Amino acid sequence: MRNLIKFIVMAACSLPVFAGRSAVAQRFNIGTYNLRYANHGDSVHGNGWGQRLSVISKLIRFHDFDIFGTQEGLYPMLEGLRDSLLGYTYIGIGRDDGKQAGEHSAIFYKTDKFTLLDKGDFWLSTITDRPNKGWDAVLPRICTWGKFKEKATGFVFYMYNLHMDHVGVKARAESAKLILAKIKAMPAGTPVILTGDFNVDQTSESYALIDNSGLLRDCYELSPLKYALNGTFNSFHADGKTDSRIDHIFVTRQFAVKRYGILVDTYRTKNEDIPAATDTSRTARRERMMGQYTARTPSDHFPVMVEVTHAAGTGKRSHGSASAAAGRIVVPGEGVALPAGGRHVILITVDGFRPDFYLDSSWQAVHIRQLMMGGAYAMGVNTVFPSMTYPAHTTIVTGVQPARHGVYFNNMFEPNGPTGKMYWNTDSSIKVPTIWAAAQQKGMKVAALFWPVSAGAPVQYNIPDIGSMGETVRERYSRPAGFIDLLKQQVFDGATRIEYGRDVNVGRIAAYVIGKDQPQLMTIHLFSVDHNEHQQGREGEQVREAVRGADSAVGIIMDAVKKAGIWDETDIIVTGDHGFVTVKTAVNPNVWLVKAGLITDVKKDQWKAQFFSVGGSSYLFLKDPNDRATLARVQGILDSLPEEQKKLFRIISRRQLDEIGGNPEAAFALSGLDGTSLGNGMMGEAVRPGHGGTHGYFPDFHEIQTGFVVYGPGVRKGGRVPVMNERDITSVVVRLLGLDLPTAAGKVPAGLLE
Numbered sequence: 001m002r003n004l005i006k007f008i009v010m011a012a013c014s015l016p017v018f019a020g021r022s023a024v025a026q027r028f029n030i031g032t033y034n035l036r037y038a039n040h041g042d043s044v045h046g047n048g049w050g051q052r053l054s055v056i057s058k059l060i061r062f063h064d065f066d067i068f069g070t071q072e073g074l075y076p077m078l079e080g081l082r083d084s085l086l087g088y089t090y091i092g093i094g095r096d097d098g099k100q101a102g103e104h105s106a107i108f109y110k111t112d113k114f115t116l117l118d119k120g121d122f123w124l125s126t127i128t129d130r131p132n133k134g135w136d137a138v139l140p141r142i143c144t145w146g147k148f149k150e151k152a153t154g155f156v157f158y159m160y161n162l163h164m165d166h167v168g169v170k171a172r173a174e175s176a177k178l179i180l181a182k183i184k185a186m187p188a189g190t191p192v193i194l195t196g197d198f199n200v201d202q203t204s205e206s207y208a209l210i211d212n213s214g215l216l217r218d219c220y221e222l223s224p225l226k227y228a229l230n231g232t233f234n235s236f237h238a239d240g241k242t243d244s245r246i247d248h249i250f251v252t253r254q255f256a257v258k259r260y261g262i263l264v265d266t267y268r269t270k271n272e273d274i275p276a277a278t279d280t281s282r283t284a285r286r287e288r289m290m291g292q293y294t295a296r297t298p299s300d301h302f303p304v305m306v307e308v309t310h311a312a313g314t315g316k317r318s319h320g321s322a323s324a325a326a327g328r329i330v331v332p333g334e335g336v337a338l339p340a341g342g343r344h345v346i347l348i349t350v351d352g353f354r355p356d357f358y359l360d361s362s363w364q365a366v367h368i369r370q371l372m373m374g375g376a377y378a379m380g381v382n383t384v385f386p387s388m389t390y391p392a393h394t395t396i397v398t399g400v401q402p403a404r405h406g407v408y409f410n411n412m413f414e415p416n417g418p419t420g421k422m423y424w425n426t427d428s429s430i431k432v433p434t435i436w437a438a439a440q441q442k443g444m445k446v447a448a449l450f451w452p453v454s455a456g457a458p459v460q461y462n463i464p465d466i467g468s469m470g471e472t473v474r475e476r477y478s479r480p481a482g483f484i485d486l487l488k489q490q491v492f493d494g495a496t497r498i499e500y501g502r503d504v505n506v507g508r509i510a511a512y513v514i515g516k517d518q519p520q521l522m523t524i525h526l527f528s529v530d531h532n533e534h535q536q537g538r539e540g541e542q543v544r545e546a547v548r549g550a551d552s553a554v555g556i557i558m559d560a561v562k563k564a565g566i567w568d569e570t571d572i573i574v575t576g577d578h579g580f581v582t583v584k585t586a587v588n589p590n591v592w593l594v595k596a597g598l599i600t601d602v603k604k605d606q607w608k609a610q611f612f613s614v615g616g617s618s619y620l621f622l623k624d625p626n627d628r629a630t631l632a633r634v635q636g637i638l639d640s641l642p643e644e645q646k647k648l649f650r651i652i653s654r655r656q657l658d659e660i661g662g663n664p665e666a667a668f669a670l671s672g673l674d675g676t677s678l679g680n681g682m683m684g685e686a687v688r689p690g691h692g693g694t695h696g697y698f699p700d701f702h703e704i705q706t707g708f709v710v711y712g713p714g715v716r717k718g719g720r721v722p723v724m725n726e727r728d729i730t731s732v733v734v735r736l737l738g739l740d741l742p743t744a745a746g747k748v749p750a751g752l753l754e
């Protein structure tokens with residue numbers, strides 16, 4: 001990508017002829033095609049979809065449709081057509097349920113030519129936002145629209161595609177008025193294309209409403225070259241003839257129409273009951289022999305295609321992207337970071353993500369491995385201390401260690417015992433700027449899904465991770481307002497509760513946001529792998545299932561990116577916050593302090609020193625931070641433990657805490673060794689058998705490392721980094737999106753990006 005831009009810069013400087021290229025890029029082909037819905041009756045008459053699909057696909061590719069509206073496509077038909085049309089994708093929903101049921105008015109487009117900026121659907125009715133029939137219509141009728149950017153020029157336009165009712169006269173007239181009202185509501189001068197099966201021809205009232213609107217004109221009327229040997233409806237009769245054009249392409253004045261055609265292409269199927277050879281003279285040369293075949297039309301409508309040009313620059317330029325004005329390619333100056341506009345970064349964290357999940361194929365993380373093999377990856381990522389979810393995630397969005405960003409643990413140390421309160425919910429806890437804010441400053445759209453310490457963050461879409469605070473709090477902080485209710489309706493079939501613990505559901509929410517708005521930056525936290533590793537340790541069938549679940553969520557997100565047409569400009573990162581250690585032994589160091597009389601009753605504030613344990617590590621807090629005598633006593637207690645207990649942990653000194661940017665208040669810390677977890681128990685045995693898995697350890701050994709995979713246009717394919725740091729992830733995002741975040745302290749690992 002970057003090399004390509006360099007090439008364009010050089011070519012534009014040295015070769016004047018290059019300017020002609022962009023003039024070509026301003027020309028494109030628009031189509032409209034009623035595909036005829038797949039049904040059994042057609043198959044009986046030899047016009048089954050299975051047979052027509054490949055003909056239609058070839059017709060579209062041969063005539064080189066760049067963007068086209070379809071009508072009557074059912075979901076499986078559209079999926080099949082997209083699969084057969086390499087390089088195209090489509091938008092649109094089923095008219096019967098707003099999802100996949102019933103006929104669609106889908107819009108297909110070439111993904112290398114156009115970027116989808118926005119899209120939507122509405123019903124042709126007085127109630128536009130849900131399935132229903134309008135006026136005197138006998139069926140629900142839907143209109144799908146997309147906002148597109150022509151990549152070569154930056155030209156932005158809207159396309160509407162519809163299928164009007166075949167019976168209701170009033171419905172057709174009102175539908176025409178509805179479309180015109182929508183277009184009139186847009187800023188004046190917005191380029192619009194309207195395609196569809198209008199079910200009426202050029203002599204009808206509803207056609208006249210549009211063609212005489214002063215906004216849109218029929219391309220047939222505008223074209224200097226009309227190739228219209230027939231009307232557009234054929235009823236599957238290759239030999240029928242009509243003058244009625246009921247499928248139309250209308251455009252606003254920003255488009256100039258060069259050619260208009262009704263493509264009357266036909267194909268042949270063999271007649272089984274008629275002898276093949278008709279030439280009985282036996283003298284005809286073999287290549288002139290003709291079989292007896294039936295002429296067939298690929299659908300019961302002929303497609304309409306027009307070639308248009310547009311004056312580039314009349315569309316709104318998207319921020320920062322290379323754009324053509326007056327037929328000239330404008331490029332960013334030398335040394336400017338990659339264009340920010342049109343670039344997307346999707347940063348996915350899998351809580352408890354380990355490098356072996358993608359390095360070892362037996363975990364069956366097929367999507368993450370696909371990203372790894374097509375992109376770059378690290379053998380391991382050093383996390384923060386403690387290696388916990390909240391401190392690590394906050395490091396990822398800031399590029400600094402916990403001592404600087406201020407989120408030291410998942411739950412804050414409370415000297416008088418845990419109250420269950422959460423302290424680190426809102427992003428105001430974060431003391432330094434975040435990538436969310438940096439992206440927002442560049443005018444980018446940002447989404448944060450289930451990210452720790454994100455409540456109130458400057459993002460358009462947000463469902464925060466709010467720990468155990470409950471759904472009411474989560475809903476209060478979700479953005480936009482009512483977002484969770486909207487998801488329940490539109491993504492989860494009207495469910496009263498969304499099961500966020502299933503990563504695929506988080507994937508579906510992300511996919512919804514991508515389909516709706518294509519944010520430039522998304523941070524998405526998948527958390528069920530962590531839960532299962534806590535239960536089973538590093539290995540276990542539950543852990544494997546959870547890894548496959550997280551991988552499925554990644555797959556759902558990848559599909560959504562492809563479907564939104566932004567695959568080529570999206571970098572996807574899959575990383576995590578920490579690795580995992582399988583626990584064999586549990587140590588409760590406060591038991592020793594109770595025995596020594598240093599803790600009497602924390603609830604009554606009768607204590608001099610206490611440990612705050614967070615899984616794999618424990619932090620010593622002194623009631624009086626300058627109480628050196630108590631500190632010395634605690635050190636003495638640890639020193640005098642029997643050897644078999646001493647070998648269960650190591651001491652992390654205050655100096656080591658400073659070096660790694662850990663909690664600034666603790667006197668020192670313990671980090672478990674050889675499968676030892678640390679707990680907050682005060683009574684019973686200090687050392688007990690442990691089970692499951694945990695993290696929180698000092699991050700200097702392989703098992704606690706997390707992983708990192710990055711895929712996309714900015715990435716050096718095959719890049720492999722032996723080891724990187726959690727804060728370096730921030731630098732990668734900053735580089736890919738061209739953000740300004742001078743406080744970030746990491747660096748882009750060598751060999752990772754182009």
Ligand SMILES: [Zn+2]
Pocket residue numbers: 352389530531534695
């Ligand atoms: Zn955890």
